[in-house]
Amino acid sequence: MTTPTETAAALPFDDLEITPLHAFDAATGTLAGGRCSQCDAQMFPKAFICFSCMSDQVLDEPLVAEGTLYSFTTIHISPTFATPYSIGYVDLVSGVRVLGQLAGEATDFSCDSPMHAIEDEQGPTGWAFTPTVQHIDQEPSA
Ligand SMILES: [Zn+2]
Numbered sequence: 001m002t003t004p005t006e007t008a009a010a011l012p013f014d015d016l017e018i019t020p021l022h023a024f025d026a027a028t029g030t031l032a033g034g035r036c037s038q039c040d041a042q043m044f045p046k047a048f049i050c051f052s053c054m055s056d057q058v059l060d061e062p063l064v065a066e067g068t069l070y071s072f073t074t075i076h077i078s079p080t081f082a083t084p085y086s087i088g089y090v091d092l093v094s095g096v097r098v099l100g101q102l103a104g105e106a107t108d109f110s111c112d113s114p115m116h117a118i119e120d121e122q123g124p125t126g127w128a129f130t131p132t133v134q135h136i137d138q139e140p141s142a
Contacts, residue, residue: 024117024127030062031117031127033096044098065117066132067092074106081124090115090129103128 023032023045034046038055042063050058072088075081086102086109101123102109108131120128 022126024065024119025062026119028062029065029116031065031092031098033061033063033094034058035061042094042096044092044096063092063094063096063098065092065127065129067098067115069102069109069111069113069115069129069131070097071111072102072109088115088129098129101125101128103130 024030025032031044032046033042033044035042035058036050036053036055037057037059039050039053041050041052042061043051043058044063046060047058049056067090070089070091072086074084074086076084078085084106086104086106087099088102088109089097089099091097100117101120102115103118103120103123114132115129116132117127118130120126
């Protein structure tokens with residue numbers, strides 16, 4: 001059986017290695033972030049020291065796990081995971097930029113498109129971003 005620590009050690013990028021496992025709460029649709037009580041900076045993941053003012057007064061702050069895909073890439077070679085898989089930066093509605101795994105095919109993703117987090121038990125962190133399906137109103141028939 002793989003423990004969370006063993007899984008974290010196998011993550012492909014430093015940025016993902018600090019991402020808390022199972023940081024997404026599907027019941028509330030939020031990621032377990034932080035907010036500095038001194039300068040109000042929000043962050044994900046929650047840090048022990050504020051990156052902005054170096055205060056150690058960082059409180060838990062659930063961040064709505066919806067946003068816009070800023071950038072992404074697809075990995076085709078990995079000693080650890082089945083390929084291809086994609087990772088990307090999502091700018092949350094709160095303004096925090098989050099690096100995460102993307103669920104779906106590479107052709108599903110495009111920059112500036114809406115994304116939201118889902119549980120992803122197959123992925124390394126237990127959650128992933130996926131495109132938010134937009135319902136485009138059909139033109140009225142003539
Ligand atoms: Zn601060």
